[in-house]
Amino acid sequence: MKDKRILYVSSEVIPYLPETEISSMSFEAPRMINNQGGQIRIFMPRFGNINERRHQLHEVIRLSGMNLVINDLDMPLIIKVASVPKERMQVYFIDNEDYFKRKATFTDEDGNLFEDNDERAIFFAKGVIETVKKLNWSPDIIHVHGWLASLLPLYLRNYYGNEPLFSNSKIVTSIYNKGFDDMLDTEMQMKVLFDGLEDDVVEHLKNPTYSNIMKTAIDNSDALIKGSEEIPEELENYLKEKDMPVLEYKSKEEFAQAYQDFYLTEVLNEKE
Structure with a gap:
């Protein structure tokens, strides 16, 4: 993997x-x-529950x-x-006072999903892409x-489909069992359509359950990895319908060579 450039975008990263499965693999893979x-x-x-002082976060004014x-x-x-302590790695944090200041990740103290989780997801996606640009x-x-x-x-x-910086980039999405039981704001599809996306590419977001949001990611990816030993049956069946490379689940102890081979041969189509 020497000199390959890989962008890791995750909702959770240790430390x-x-x-969790997500935060652990989002650290181990990079x-x-x-x-x-x-x-x-x-x-x-x-x-907001990330301790900025302990982890020595600082704002990058130029970005x-x-x-x-x-x-x-x-x-x-x-x-x-x-x-990251003891590693030659940096983590970039997407921040906004309205969306990320609260002292929790996805739910309030009663376990209810935040009403603006859909907008937080839109903001995070756009924020990452604009920063990489x-x-x-x-x-x-x-x-x-x-x-x-x-x-x-x-x-x-779609929204950044003509951006030359990403013209040769391949997208890999990991599918995990960890989701949510309810659904996000029922206006989510309209908020995405506001950005000028076509109706057919946001069809699943009409009913923004965990599985439907992940189906939208699957539809726009080049390859998929099962990040959990078991994933929701609905998504398991959806993967079977797709004609794209899928890497079966690999534990933290055995993933390294499998991910490298998958990246090179299945995603980048390079010969070993």
């Missing part, structure tokens, strides 16, 4: 949030590529200051960065982890 001589960038939201339009509202984009960094592969990050394939393929 900034508790260890660390593996970094150690192999690849170039990596990691992006995640700057949730901040842009406004993103979300459902006809201008929302300021703030970019922060931190170095400012960095002028063209990734070979974009690997997406977690449902809050899962609108990135949709926006990259």
